[in-house]
Amino acid sequence: MKITNLAEPLVATDQTNPRPQTSANLLKRFWSVWLRHDGVSLALATFLMAIVAAASATYPWLFGQVIDALAQLSGGAAPLKAQVFGRLTPATIAILGPLAIIAATLIKGLALYASTLLTNQVALSATTKIQQDLFAKLLSLDFSRLNSEPSGAFAARFLNDINAVREAVLRAANSFVRDCLTLVGVIVVMILGDWQLALVCLIILPLAIGPVSMIGARLRKTSAQAQQQAADLAGVVEESMGGIRLVKSYGLEGFEAMRVGRALTTRMKLLLKMAEQKGRVDPILEVLGGLAIAGVFAFAGLRIAQGAASVGTLTAFIASLLLAAQSVRSLGGLNSVIQEGLSALARFFTVLDEVPSIRDREPTMHLPKGPGRIEFEQVTFAWPDGSNGLDNVSFTAEPGQTLALVGPSGAGKSTILNLVPRLFDPTSGYVRVDGFDTRLVSLASLRHTIALVSQEATLFDATIAQNVAMGMPKASPEAVRAALDAAACDFVDRLDGGMLAQVGPRGSRLSGGERQRVALARAILRNCPILLLDEPTSALDAESETRVQEALERFASTRTTIVVAHRLSTVRRADLILVLNHGKIVERGNHECLMALGGLYKELAALQFQTRST
Numbered sequence: 099m100k101i102t103n104l105a106e107p108l109v110a111t112d113q114t115n116p117r118p119q120t121s122a123n124l125l126k127r128f129w130s131v132w133l134r135h136d137g138v139s140l141a142l143a144t145f146l147m148a149i150v151a152a153a154s155a156t157y158p159w160l161f162g163q164v165i166d167a168l169a170q171l172s173g174g175a176a177p178l179k180a181q182v183f184g185r186l187t188p189a190t191i192a193i194l195g196p197l198a199i200i201a202a203t204l205i206k207g208l209a210l211y212a213s214t215l216l217t218n219q220v221a222l223s224a225t226t227k228i229q230q231d232l233f234a235k236l237l238s239l240d241f242s243r244l245n246s247e248p249s250g251a252f253a254a255r256f257l258n259d260i261n262a263v264r265e266a267v268l269r270a271a272n273s274f275v276r277d278c279l280t281l282v283g284v285i286v287v288m289i290l291g292d293w294q295l296a297l298v299c300l301i302i303l304p305l306a307i308g309p310v311s312m313i314g315a316r317l318r319k320t321s322a323q324a325q326q327q328a329a330d331l332a333g334v335v336e337e338s339m340g341g342i343r344l345v346k347s348y349g350l351e352g353f354e355a356m357r358v359g360r361a362l363t364t365r366m367k368l369l370l371k372m373a374e375q376k377g378r379v380d381p382i383l384e385v386l387g388g389l390a391i392a393g394v395f396a397f398a399g400l401r402i403a404q405g406a407a408s409v410g411t412l413t414a415f416i417a418s419l420l421l422a423a424q425s426v427r428s429l430g431g432l433n434s435v436i437q438e439g440l441s442a443l444a445r446f447f448t449v450l451d452e453v454p455s456i457r458d459r460e461p462t463m464h465l466p467k468g469p470g471r472i473e474f475e476q477v478t479f480a481w482p483d484g485s486n487g488l489d490n491v492s493f494t495a496e497p498g499q500t501l502a503l504v505g506p507s508g509a510g511k512s513t514i515l516n517l518v519p520r521l522f523d524p525t526s527g528y529v530r531v532d533g534f535d536t537r538l539v540s541l542a543s544l545r546h547t548i549a550l551v552s553q554e555a556t557l558f559d560a561t562i563a564q565n566v567a568m569g570m571p572k573a574s575p576e577a578v579r580a581a582l583d584a585a586a587c588d589f590v591d592r593l594d595g596g597m598l599a600q601v602g603p604r605g606s607r608l609s610g611g612e613r614q615r616v617a618l619a620r621a622i623l624r625n626c627p628i629l630l631l632d633e634p635t636s637a638l639d640a641e642s643e644t645r646v647q648e649a650l651e652r653f654a655s656t657r658t659t660i661v662v663a664h665r666l667s668t669v670r671r672a673d674l675i676l677v678l679n680h681g682k683i684v685e686r687g688n689h690e691c692l693m694a695l696g697g698l699y700k701e702l703a704a705l706q707f708q709t710r711s712t
């Protein structure tokens with residue numbers, strides 16, 4: 099099936115979510131996506147927190163009762179006015195009071211333990227789900243997008259930012275409900291005790307809200323900067339460590355230490371700024387708390403002199419105020435933690451809302467199994483900065499054919515390879531596999547037909563067998579063995595553990611040539627009709643190269659192969675050679691006819707292939 103006319107434009111554009119990232123929107127979304135499922139646990143935790151708050155709020159009241167009872171027993175105090183224990187004798191109150199205090203602390207302790215367990219479970223389950231969703235999203239993003247940031251930056255976002263969210267959820271779940279309820283409970287107790295004294299304290303409370311929320315808004319901005327900077331720092335460290343071979347051999351340790359040192363200093367400054375912003379909250383609340391206590395003492399003196407309040411009432415009041423101050427301070431600190439969490443959430447949502455331009459179109463068509471014919475028709479590709487990658491490239495690679503791409507550095511050879519599995523989409527023109535426009539078939543089915551072996555073999559920290567069978571869990575050990583044999587991996591038998599030997603991080607326990615052959619075995623096992631090779635033999639010695647070339651030849655004879663070639667031996671074997679320059683095909687043909695043409699190919703053959711024609 100050949101599709102040439104399409105109603106909608108094929109180059110999809112990135113869309114960003116128009117929803118503004120206000121606190122309310124972020125929280126609403128967080129709740130509906132990741133928290134709602136744990137609503138029952140959260141409701142239970144809230145109920146337990148209410149018990150904790152009620153138990154806390156009863157302390158000052160109990161203190162007041164017991165102190166007044168003790169004062170009466172000593173005969174020094176006026177009878178109490180409004181006592182719930184009023185019908186009991188002071189002696190009974192003096193005995194029951196301490197027991198009630200023990201009961202209240204027991205209830206509070208048990209409720210606190212159960213609610214802490216529940217909230218931790220909810221917070222950890224929500225943040226784990228965020229990480230899973232974020233990683234799945236990262237994997238689906240465009241190749242070009244992922245290449246534009248160091249992978250360390252993604253890792254930092256993935257691992258560091260989540261801590262801010264986890265901390266915010268935990269603190270919010272553990273202390274927000276508890277502190278708010280305690281505050282409400284304490285205020286109720288204060289009003290019931292002496293509403294006029296309560297009024298003196300309550301006037302102070304709103305004074306705290308303004309400065310605390312202003313500091314929170316500033317902190318959120320700084321926190322966003324700090325999170326971005328943590329990602330940058332991780333990127334720099336990852337670059338340094340990833341290129342450690344070069345760093346050491348070029349003696350760049352000092353330079354790299356300076357680069358990381360600069361990023362660390364910037365980080366320190368941002369963290370200091372955050373600490374300074376957070377540090378303002380406590381002193382403000384401390385001063386306001388002092389104002390409230392001073393107000394209570396001044397006013398209480400008057401009330402006691404008038405006989406309208408007892409010493410017990412005053413003690414209960416002061417205890418209430420201290421409890422309230424503790425809750426207000428905790429809520430003030432919580433605001434900072436929540437702002438940091440919201441800023442991390444905003445960054446997560448920004449990534450989650452990214453729409454990759456390379457994605458399945460609806461309805462998705464499955465690419466049927468075919469011989470693997472590849473066709474480029476007037477393919478033009480422009481980079482995001484507008485520069486030209488490919489210009490009107492047309493060719494066909496027939497099944498069983500090997501097509502070699504040659505040309506000077508930067509001519510566009512790898513870009514052609516990347517267009518086949520849709521790592522990029524053409525700006526105009528068509529890339530077809532077995533007659534199907536690659537943009538109309540599902541990415542999974544398209545990529546299932548393609549095996550790619552690049553110059554830098556990518557191995558994971560697993561066994562050789564696992565690396566070969568990557569993505570094919572059902573592959574039998576015999577099939578893996580056969581693929582290793584076909585890729586001339588005889589070195590495997592010399593390894594301790596054979597096929598089950600660990601290759602180390604990025605395959606570091608193997609040589610470049612060995613890594614390359616394992617990657618080739620992986621491609622052979624996949625048994626795909628299309629083979630894309632980015633000069634995979636360039637890292638091999640002469641003997642291994644001959645053996646891998648033979649293996650490749652056997653394997654390629656029944657497949658469509660496109661190879662980016664730097665060696666004459668590779669090019670000579672190709673059925674068709676495309677010579678690229680500045681993104682254009684400038685010559686095409688086989689080796690003999692291109693040599694006879696006496697153009698760029700001949701020049702390249704003399705300059706580039708001569709020294710490598712082993």
Ligand SMILES: Nc1ncnc2c1ncn2[C@@H]1O[C@H](COP(=O)(O)OP(=O)(O)OP(=O)(O)O)[C@@H](O)[C@H]1O
Nearest residue numbers: 481482483485487506507508509510511512513514
């Ligand atoms: N993200 C990008 N933005 C702009 N230009 C880019 C980008 N990535 C690559 N290029 C440019 O595209 C051109 C083609 O790159 P490509 O990797 O296809 O060349 P190549 O022929 O495979 O080169 P080599 O043989 O050196 O690997 C190069 O000039 C490169 O600088």
